[in-house]
Amino acid sequence: SSISDMETVLKNLGIHAENKGSSTGSEFFSNGETIESFSPTNGKLIEKVQSSSLEDYDKVLEKAKAAFLEFRKVPAPKRGELVRQFGNKLREKKQDLGKLVSYEMGKSFQEGLGEVQEMIDICDFAVGLSRQLHGFTMHSERPGHRMYEQYHPLGIVGIISAFNFPVAVWSWNTALAWICGNVTIWKPSEKSPLCGVACQNIIAEVLKENNYPEGISNLLIGSHEIGKKMTSDKNVNLVSFTGSTKVGREVSSTVANRFGKSILELGGNNAIIISKDADLDVSIIGAVFGAVGTCGQRCTSTRRLIIHEDVYEDFKNRLVKAYGQLKIGDPLNENNHVGPLIDQHSVKQYLNSIEKCKNEGGSFIVEGGVLEGENYESGCYVKPCVAEVENSFEIVQHETFAPILYLIKYKTLDEAIALQNDVPQGLSSAIMTNNLKEAEAFLSFAGSDCGIANVNIGTSGAEIGGAFGGEKETGGGRESGSDAWKYYMRRQTNTINYTDNLPLAQGIKFDL
Numbered sequence: 477s478s479i480s481d482m483e484t485v486l487k488n489l490g491i492h493a494e495n496k497g498s499s500t501g502s503e504f505f506s507n508g509e510t511i512e513s514f515s516p517t518n519g520k521l522i523e524k525v526q527s528s529s530l531e532d533y534d535k536v537l538e539k540a541k542a543a544f545l546e547f548r549k550v551p552a553p554k555r556g557e558l559v560r561q562f563g564n565k566l567r568e569k570k571q572d573l574g575k576l577v578s579y580e581m582g583k584s585f586q587e588g589l590g591e592v593q594e595m596i597d598i599c600d601f602a603v604g605l606s607r608q609l610h611g612f613t614m615h616s617e618r619p620g621h622r623m624y625e626q627y628h629p630l631g632i633v634g635i636i637s638a639f640n641f642p643v644a645v646w647s648w649n650t651a652l653a654w655i656c657g658n659v660t661i662w663k664p665s666e667k668s669p670l671c672g673v674a675c676q677n678i679i680a681e682v683l684k685e686n687n688y689p690e691g692i693s694n695l696l697i698g699s700h701e702i703g704k705k706m707t708s709d710k711n712v713n714l715v716s717f718t719g720s721t722k723v724g725r726e727v728s729s730t731v732a733n734r735f736g737k738s739i740l741e742l743g744g745n746n747a748i749i750i751s752k753d754a755d756l757d758v759s760i761i762g763a764v765f766g767a768v769g770t771c772g773q774r775c776t777s778t779r780r781l782i783i784h785e786d787v788y789e790d791f792k793n794r795l796v797k798a799y800g801q802l803k804i805g806d807p808l809n810e811n812n813h814v815g816p817l818i819d820q821h822s823v824k825q826y827l828n829s830i831e832k833c834k835n836e837g838g839s840f841i842v843e844g845g846v847l848e849g850e851n852y853e854s855g856c857y858v859k860p861c862v863a864e865v866e867n868s869f870e871i872v873q874h875e876t877f878a879p880i881l882y883l884i885k886y887k888t889l890d891e892a893i894a895l896q897n898d899v900p901q902g903l904s905s906a907i908m909t910n911n912l913k914e915a916e917a918f919l920s921f922a923g924s925d926c927g928i929a930n931v932n933i934g935t936s937g938a939e940i941g942g943a944f945g946g947e948k949e950t951g952g953g954r955e956s957g958s959d960a961w962k963y964y965m966r967r968q969t970n971t972i973n974y975t976d977n978l979p980l981a982q983g984i985k986f987d988l
């Protein structure tokens with residue numbers, strides 16, 4: 477696609493040289509440093525944006541606090557109406573926003589559109605949910621008493637998101653947070669600030685059209701420092717953090733220390749078990765898409781294939797063949813399968829991991845490397861690669877955000893499940909098998925220990941309808957579908973006595 481196309485996209489999304497990174501609705505203040513956003517697709521400057529200073533944080537917080545006092549009074553289905561309109565606005569902007577995601581982050585245009593589709597889907601989900609924020613009722617042990625529970629708005633929800641899903645993760649959190657009656661403060665990744673500005677512009681328009689207070693949705697573009705301030709601020713009732721396990725550990729302890737709530741979506745080390753009873757045609761597509769899609773930069777990307785010895789050689793050959801057909805290049809060109817990594821730092825990590833793997837004894841059946849020359853000027857394009865390894869290698873135990881796929885051989889299903897679970901992370905997992913017994917064993921209490929466990933599909937591409945998140949070092953949080961909304965509310969149990977007496981619980985006698 478040509479640059480003039482991108483100029484129109486930026487214009488349609490309200491992105492220009494004067495963009496400021498702290499905003500509440502239509503009001504902007506930014507006194508921080510200027511961040512320049514470069515596209516990993518061609519290394520060119522897209523636009524710059526002025527980031528938020530620590531003083532800007534205080535102003536945004538005040539706006540958010542004031543907005544919450546208003547917004548919590550709005551009936552939940554009316555809050556749903558706001559989210560419905562937001563979803564419609566996203567439908568209008570889908571092409572533009574999808575394209576910006578692709579250009580700023582480097583994922584394929586298809587995946588950029590897919591991300592916006594996920595935003596639309598979670599809006600639809602949240603609209604329905606806005607009439608279903610149900611609590612239970614229960615029978616009191618005391619005569620003439622009634623018991624029930626309610627869910628109340630929590631307050632301010634802070635969202636710290638990563639570059640790899642620069643728009644969708646925000647909306648998974650905001651769509652639920654808003655119908656639950658909360659206001660949000662978002663710190664997007666410094667690597668994808670323009671996606672942040674674009675989303676804020678879209679919701680600001682909807683808020684304005686509805687005469688809602690500014691400050692229901694707030695943006696803060698800034699560094700680690702801003703994130704730290706937000707995590708340690710007792711005014712921020714819930715912090716939803718997506719990112720590395722290392723930073724997640726800091727966030728978790730800081731928030732826990734002030735008894736705040738957190739949702740942690742940290743690293744994954746996702747495996748697919750390829751059984752001898754697998755459909756190998758289906759398995760190849762699942763494995764290759766999982767490993768190279770988004771250039772291996774999803775939390776749910778497939779990092780490991782655990783393959784039965786009887787089909788190992790066959791599957792290995794098919795993989796080599798499939799990798800040979802991959803087209804690497806400009807993600808906005810729909811003929812390409814694999815785009816660039818996010819930046820040079822990421823390329824370094826990719827190269828380091830390959831070297832570590834070789835040093836530990838890994839043998840590459842598809843070699844990696846950085847692409848150079850015409851169309852690869854950004855220096856961020858790398859070759860997806862495949863290595864035969866031991867699961868116990870230090871590098872295999874570690875998540876590298878790049879398209880490096882590890883192959884491990886197994887004999888028995890028990891062994892395969894043990895290998896799959898034998899990593900510190902616990903996000904997504906899958907088994908490819910047409911054998912019912914194997915599938916059920918994999919899904920049983922003795923099977924996968926991950927938050928997501930699939931049969932005959934890959935590890936990535938979770939639908940928004942399910943709760944998304946993982947165990948162990950993945951952090952334990954759940955967001956998106958199912959009953960993840962409960963994290964965004966404050967729970968209250970109510971007991972009402974409608975008699976003239978005061979019978980005490982547990983039959984305790986207390987006479988005066």
Ligand code: UN1
Pocket residue numbers: 640641718773774775776777935936937938939
């Ligand atoms: C992430 O990588 O942060 O399952 C989330 C998937 C997406 C979500 C990925 N729906 O691949």
